[in-house]
Every structure is written in structure tokens, then in C-alpha cells.
Amino acid sequence: MATVTQQSALDSIWAKVEANERLDHEDGLTLMESDDLLQLGQLADAARRARGGTDEVYFVQNLYLNQTNVCRVKCKFCAFAVTRKQADAYTIMPEELVEDALRQRELTGFTEIHMVNGENPHVDFDFYLDTIRRLHEAMPDVHLKCYTASEIHHMTTLSGLTHEQVLVELKAAGLGSLPGGGAEVFADRVRRLIAPGKEHPDLWFHTHRTAHGLGIPTHCTMLYGHVETYEERVDHLLRLRDLQDETGGFLAFIPLAFHPENTVFERRGWTHTAGSDDLKMIAVSRLLLDNVENVKAYWIMMGMPLAAVALHFGANDVQGTVVREEIFHAAGATTETEQKIDELVRFVREAGRIPVQRDTLYNELRRWGP
């Protein structure tokens, strides 16, 4: 139950949302600290509609690839990465990866490949370029959404090139956009605790800003539900909003809940985020990120039932068919790894919304009646 003070603060945020005014850091904290979940949902949905949102809910048909799980960084929250000597280490050569993707395409007809990897120190920049070139040549109509900002930075250390040069070469080879991973939580305190080996967040921003300047759209994320405070969450969102003001290059924001299984945090007894926190993150993201059109309820992480509720908390996208997801499953996600289009359509309709299949750039490919 909200206190009287909380309630009047929420009322003043309502007034701002109705007037389509920008919310500030203090408003963000008020929202994060509120336990009036239903009002947060109403506010976020009202904000989405006030900014032109409709009943349409997007999804994409995509294939998830992870070419290598070998990683030099060792983030403490990561259950996916291994060293080269571990028995389950793998690095798939570009030609083999393409053959596999072509086989998958016969089965599912995806329009997007989403690929992220460990930062493997035993490959060179040509490995990445060759991979993109071959994928693009084999499937020129498939959008290649590949490599987090951390991986782009890793390629600069492998090659001696600048971030811009790496991105220019990848774009020329066929890269379409960047996923949003590697952002975690930008606050230095948090990075030191959960990802001390990862590059400074300024490099995440530098990479995305550079990509946007080159006409490469990107996505943005936050990995929440570990050591971060509400202040640090709000700070993270506002820093993303600032870059979006500057470049307009983010296609979507995806809040990612931390999954503790098979990480050091599991041994400390940590558990999953509560569903209420997941919904709060969707709602507050929608409210603060007034310049990012799409907020995704990532069903692979939150499960279909909660993702359906999130559509009433400001989300307008459920990601996609997600053929083969390994990273969250390494950390204990138990959702099915492939949801057929008709299941996605059914669940969007049951949430009272209109399913629209999109491509990566949010062009409409197909729609279903309400």
C-alpha cells in the first residue's frame, strides 16, 4: 500500500505523464520505490499511449546463435562463459556456423540472426569478419544483429583498429545492427562487484554512439536484480535516454532480469527476481525512456504468462520466436526454446492486443486480427 506521501508523488507524476512532460531522476526514484504495482502499470500504459503507442504488439522470427562460449572476462553473473581448457568449451568455425544457420532456415524461415558470444582471445578479427561475410552471402535477406558493444571492444584489442574502423568493416561485410548486451548496470560500483574484468561503461556508450553515427541501429539493455540500487537503475536509464536524445539510434530497450543459477551468486543463496520487480522494471523503463519507442518483455527470461501481463505495463514487443537460446538457459531459464508463431499470436491476442510480426527494423511483415 502506498503511503500518503508516495501517493501524492505518484499523482504529480500522473499529471506529468498526462501533459506528456519528461520525468526526472527524482520521479524515477519515486516510481522505483513505489509498491503500488497496479498504478505503475496504468501509468506506464498511459505514457505509452500518450506517446503514440497503439494496441499493436511486435515480434520477430529470429535465430539465436552463439559461436563461441570461450571468454576472457569472467563476469560473476555469467553462467555461459568457459575457458578454452574446459570440457564444454566450443568455438564454431564460420563455414560450419553458416551451414547450421542454413539448416535452421529451412525449418523456421527466420528474418533475423541474433548472435552474441564470449570474448574469445584465441581468434582474430578476421574470424568475425569472415563469419559476417559468409552469413550475409548465404542469406542476404536475413538481418544480422550481432556482437555486443563489449565484443566490438574486444575486436579493437584483437586488431589494433578503432571502434569506428571495426564497425565500418563489419557493416561492409553485412552487419545490420548491434544487440544491447554488455551494458549490465553502468554504475562503477556495480561494475566493480559483478564484472570487474569488463571494459568501462564509457566504452559501451562510445561503441553505440559510433554505431549510430555510421547508420548502424542498436538496442539497449539493463541487467537488473543483483547488487544495484534503485538510484543506480534510474541513473542507467537516464544515461540511455541522454544518448537517445543525441543520436536516436536505439531501436528498443530490453530489461534483463538476473538469473543466478550456475553463477557465484547461486552459492550465496541468491534467487530470481520477483515477478513484481520484473513488471516494475518494464513500467519504469517505459516511463523514463520517453524517446525509445519499443520496450521488450523478453519472454525467454520472464516466461510467457508474465510477459503477457507486461504488455499492460508498458511493453509493446515480446522479442521473437527465439530458436535456440543458450545464455539464459545456462543460467537456469526453463522456458521452451522455440515458440511457434501461432503460440506467440495466441498469447498476444489473449492479452487483448494485436499481434504484428516485424523485421528487425520494425517494418511490419504480417498482422493478425484482434
Ligand code: SF4
Ligand atoms: S557476460 Fe559476456 S563478457 Fe562476461 S563472462 Fe559472460 S560471455 Fe564473457
